[in-house]
Amino acid sequence: MVAAKLPVATAETQKSKATPWNRFKKHKPSLVGMVIIGLLILAAIFAPLVAPADPTKQELFSKLAAPGTPFPEQWGGGSFILGSDHMGRDLLSRLIYGSRISLMVGFVAQLVILAIGVPLGAMAGYYGGKVDKLIMRIADVMFAFPDLLFAIAIMFALGSGIINLFIALGVVGWAGMARLVRGQVLQLKESDYVEAARAAGARDWWIILRHILPNALGPIIVSVTLGIPGAIMSEASLSFLGLGVQPPTATWGAMILDGQSYLRRAPLVAVVPGIAIMITVLAFNLVGDGLRDAFDPRANKKA
Amino acid sequence: MLAYIIRRLLAGIPVLIGVSLITFILMNVVPGDPVTAAFEKRATAEDIARIRKEMGLDRPLAVQYVEFVGKAMIGDLGSSFRSRRSVSESIAGALPMTARVACSAMAVALAIGVPFGVAAALRKNSWIDYTATVTTLSFISAPVFWVAIIAQLIFGLQLDWLPISGYEGPIYLILPAAVLGTRYAASIARYTRASMLEVLNQDYVRTARSKGLAERLVIWKHAVKNALVPMLTVIGLEFGGLLTGSILTESVFGLPGVGRLTIQAIQYRDFPMIEGTVLFTAVIFVLANLLVDVSYSLVDPRIRMS
Numbered sequence: 001m002v003a004a005k006l007p008v009a010t011a012e013t014q015k016s017k018a019t020p021w022n023r024f025k026k027h028k029p030s031l032v033g034m035v036i037i038g039l040l041i042l043a044a045i046f047a048p049l050v051a052p053a054d055p056t057k058q059e060l061f062s063k064l065a066a067p068g069t070p071f072p073e074q075w076g077g078g079s080f081i082l083g084s085d086h087m088g089r090d091l092l093s094r095l096i097y098g099s100r101i102s103l104m105v106g107f108v109a110q111l112v113i114l115a116i117g118v119p120l121g122a123m124a125g126y127y128g129g130k131v132d133k134l135i136m137r138i139a140d141v142m143f144a145f146p147d148l149l150f151a152i153a154i155m156f157a158l159g160s161g162i163i164n165l166f167i168a169l170g171v172v173g174w175a176g177m178a179r180l181v182r183g184q185v186l187q188l189k190e191s192d193y194v195e196a197a198r199a200a201g202a203r204d205w206w207i208i209l210r211h212i213l214p215n216a217l218g219p220i221i222v223s224v225t226l227g228i229p230g231a232i233m234s235e236a237s238l239s240f241l242g243l244g245v246q247p248p249t250a251t252w253g254a255m256i257l258d259g260q261s262y263l264r265r266a267p268l269v270a271v272v273p274g275i276a277i278m279i280t281v282l283a284f285n286l287v288g289d290g291l292r293d294a295f296d297p298r299a300n301k302k303a
Numbered sequence: 304m305l306a307y308i309i310r311r312l313l314a315g316i317p318v319l320i321g322v323s324l325i326t327f328i329l330m331n332v333v334p335g336d337p338v339t340a341a342f343e344k345r346a347t348a349e350d351i352a353r354i355r356k357e358m359g360l361d362r363p364l365a366v367q368y369v370e371f372v373g374k375a376m377i378g379d380l381g382s383s384f385r386s387r388r389s390v391s392e393s394i395a396g397a398l399p400m401t402a403r404v405a406c407s408a409m410a411v412a413l414a415i416g417v418p419f420g421v422a423a424a425l426r427k428n429s430w431i432d433y434t435a436t437v438t439t440l441s442f443i444s445a446p447v448f449w450v451a452i453i454a455q456l457i458f459g460l461q462l463d464w465l466p467i468s469g470y471e472g473p474i475y476l477i478l479p480a481a482v483l484g485t486r487y488a489a490s491i492a493r494y495t496r497a498s499m500l501e502v503l504n505q506d507y508v509r510t511a512r513s514k515g516l517a518e519r520l521v522i523w524k525h526a527v528k529n530a531l532v533p534m535l536t537v538i539g540l541e542f543g544g545l546l547t548g549s550i551l552t553e554s555v556f557g558l559p560g561v562g563r564l565t566i567q568a569i570q571y572r573d574f575p576m577i578e579g580t581v582l583f584t585a586v587i588f589v590l591a592n593l594l595v596d597v598s599y600s601l602v603d604p605r606i607r608m609s
Contacts, residue, residue: 141321144589146543148550149565153581156569157329229444236446237551241566256449260555263456271456274449282444 020218020294030290036283044099051093052078055250059088064266085258085269087248094250095276101251102232102280105165109231110224112170117177118220122208124178125185135178142175151234155243162245165238169231180223184216218295226288229281236277252277308597315593322585323375327368330578331360337574341384371578380579385571390579394561400470401560404479404549409538411484412491417534419488420495421527427500435492442489447548451482451555468557479556483548487541494537498530505529532602539595543588 024030043050052071059072065084071077082091124135142150154168188194189212197207213220238244239253247254252273259270331337338355346354355361359370374380380390423435442450458478459467466475502508503526511521550562557563561580568576 137317138321140318141325144318144322144592145325145585146547146588148547149581149584152550152565152569153326153329153577156577233446237448240446240448240551241554241569243569253446256446256452260452263452264460267456270449270452274446274453277449278441278445282440285440285444 020291024290024294027290027293029286033283033286033290036279037287040099040103040280040283043096044103047096047100051090051096052081053090053093055089055093055097056248057089059084061088063088064262064269066266067268082272083266083268085255085266086262089248089250091255091269091272094255095252095272097250098252098255098273098276099280101162101245101249102235102277105162105169105235106228106232106284108166109169109173109235110227112166113173113177113227114220114224116170116174118181118213120174121178121181122185122213125182126189126204126208126212132182136182139175139178142172145172147172147230148234148237151238152241152243155238160243160246165235165244168238169234172234173227173231176227177220177223180219181213181216184219185212188212188215222288222292222295225284225291229284229288232277232281232284304600307600311593311596311600315589318589319586320372322589323372323582324368326578326582326585327371329581330574331367332364341572341574375582380582381575383568383576384573385568385576390576393564393576394579394583397559397561397564400558401546401549401553401562403476404483404552404558404560405542405545407476407480408483408487408545408549408552411480412487412541415485415488416491417495417531420492421499421522421530423492423496424499424503424530425522432496435496439489439492442485443493445486446551447483447486448551448555450486451479451552454478454482455555470558475556475558479549479552479558483545483552486548487545490541490544491534491537494534495530498533499526502526502530532599535595535599535602539592542591542595546584546588 053075057075059075062069062072062080062084063086065080065088067081067083068079069083070079071090080090080092082095084090085094120135120139124132145153150172151168154171155164158164158167185208194207194211197211202210235244235251236253236256239251240257242254242257244253245251255273256270259266259268259273262269338351338358338360342351342354359367378391380394382389383393386393419435419439423432426432455467455478458465465478467478469475507529508521508525511525512518516525546562549560550565552558553560553562554566561584565577565580565584567573568580
C-alpha cells in the first residue's frame with residue numbers, strides 16, 4: 001500500500017521543485033551570489049595550491065611589510081602581494097586559508113542546526129500536546145538570549161576550538177529551525193495525503209519523513225541558506241573577541257583582531273579580511289533572498 | 304487589556320527561570336568548577352579548596368542554584384573575582400554608557416532607515432530602490448566591529464576629526480552611534496520597504512486614492528502610519544542585535560559599558576562577573592520583548608483577540 005503511494009509523492013515534489021528553480025534562475029543577483037560562493041569553495045578546497053605561502057609561517061624580519069615586498073629568501077620566490085601581518089605572515093595566504101574556516105563553520109553549523117531543529121520541530125508539530133509544549137518552552141528560553149551573547153557564554157564555558165564553535169552555533173540556532181519546522185508540520189499534517197497515509201497504516205516517522213518533510217523543504221532550504229551567513233558572521237565576531245578557533249589558525253575575524261593594533265602602520269591587515277567577510281556574507285544573502293522569492297513562503301503560509 | 308498584559312507578564316516567568324538556569328549551568332557546571340578554572344595556574348590546591356568553601360561552592364548544585372536565583376532577585380549577583388567589587392554595582396555603573404550607545408544608535412537607525420525604506424517602496428524597482436537595496440544589503444553583510452575599525456581609520460586616524468577611543472563627553476559617542484546606527488538603519492530600511500509595499504496594496508490605500516486624496520496625504524497619513532506598526536516588532540527584535548552589537552562596538556571604541564564589562568570579564572576568567580552580565584543582558588532582552596508585545600497590543604487591538 002505504502003510502496004504504491006511513493007511514485008505519486010515523488011512526482012508531486014519534483015513538480016513543485018521545477019517551478020522555484022525556474023524562478024530562481026531569473027533572479028540575477030542570486031546567480032552572482034552563486035558564482036561568488038563557487039569561487040570561494042574552490043579557493044577553500046585548493047588553498048594549498050592557490051596561496052603563495054604557508055599561512056602560519058612567520059618571519060619576524062618582514063613583519064608588517066608593505067604590499068609587494070618580496071618574500072624572504074628562504075621562502076623561495078614570490079612576494080607579499082597584500083603585505084604581511086605583525087608576525088610577518090603573508091596576508092593573502094591567510095586570507096585564502098581563512099575561507100576554509102568561514103565556509104566550514106557556515107555549513108557545519110547549519111548541519112548541527114538541522115540535526116537538532118528538524119526532529120524536535122517535527123515532533124512538536126506532529127504530536128502536539130505535552131511534547132509540543134515542552135519543546136517550545138525550551139525554544140522560548142533559547143530565544144530569550146541575544147544570539148551572540150549566548151554564543152559568547154557557551155564558547156567561554158566550553159573553551160575555544162572549532163568543534164566547540166559548531167556546538168555553540170548549533171545550540172544557539174536550533175530553536176529557530178524547530179519553530180519553522182513545527183509550523184510547517186502543523187499545516188501539512190492536516191492535508192489529505194497525510195490522512196491517506198495514516199489510513200493506510202503508515203508509521204508516524206514514515207509519514208513525517210516521507211510525506212511531510214519533503215513538502216516543507218522549500219522554507220527549510222531558505223532558512224539554511226540565510227543561516228549560513230549568520231553563522232559566518234558569528235564565527236568572525238567570536239574570533240574577533242578571542243573566543244573562536246585557536247591561533248595561529250587563520251580566520252578572518254582573528255585577522256581583524258590582529259590588525260586592529262596596527263591600523264596606523266598597516267591598515268590593510270584589518271581592512272582586507274573584513275572585505276572578505278562582507279563579500280561572502282553578501283553572496284549567501286543574495287542567494288537566500290533569491291531562493292525565498294522562488295519558494296515564496298508567503299504563498300505557503302496562506303495555504 | 305489589563306488581563307492580556309498580566310497574562311503576557313506571567314508567560315515571561317518560565318522564560319526567566321529558564322534563562323537563569325542556563326546561565327547557571329554554563330558558568331558552574333560546564334567548566335567543572337569556576338574557582339579551579341579561574342585560579343588553577345595561580346593558586347595551590349589548598350587555596351582553591353579554601354576559596355571554594357568560602358564561596359559555598361562545596362555544596363550541592365541545586366542548593367547553589369536556588370541561592371543564586373534568590374540573591375539575583377534582590378539584586379545581589381556576587382562579587383568579582385578580580386576587583387572584589389559587587390557585580391551589581393559594576394553593572395549599574397556601566398549601564399548608562401550602554402544605554403547612551405544603544406539609544407543614540409537606534410535614533411540614527413530610525414532617522415536614516417525609515418525615510419530610505421519609504422522612498423525605496425514608493426519607487427519600487429527604480430534606481431533609488433536598487434541603490435538602497437544594494438547599500439543596505441552590503442551594510443548588513445559587513446561585520447559591525449569591522450565597520451567600527453574602518454570608521455576609526457577614516458574619521459580618527461586619517462581625517463583626525465573625531466576621537467576613536469574612550470569616553471570623555473558626547474563627542475566620543477558620534478562614531479559608535481553612527482556605526483551601530485547605520486548597521487540597524489539597513490535592517491530598518493529593509494523592513495520598512497517590505498511593510499510599505501504590503502500596505503500600499505491594501506484596500507484603504509486604494510480607497511483613499513480613489514476619493515481623490517492628495518498623494519502626499521495618502522502616503523504619510525494612511526500608508527506610512529500603518530506600515531510603521533509592524534516596525535514595533537522589528538525594533539524589539541533588533542534590540543537584541545543592538546545589545547550584542549554594542550558589546551562589539553563598545554570593545555572596539557573602548558567605551559566603559561556593560562558589553563565591555565562582559566568582554567573584560569571573559570579575558571580575566573572572572574566567572575561571577577560573566578554570570579552577572581550575561582544574566583542581566585538576557586533579562587533586559589526578555590523584558591524589552593515583553594514591552595514590545597504589550598505596546599503592540601495597545602497599537603493594534605486585533606492582537607489581543609488571538
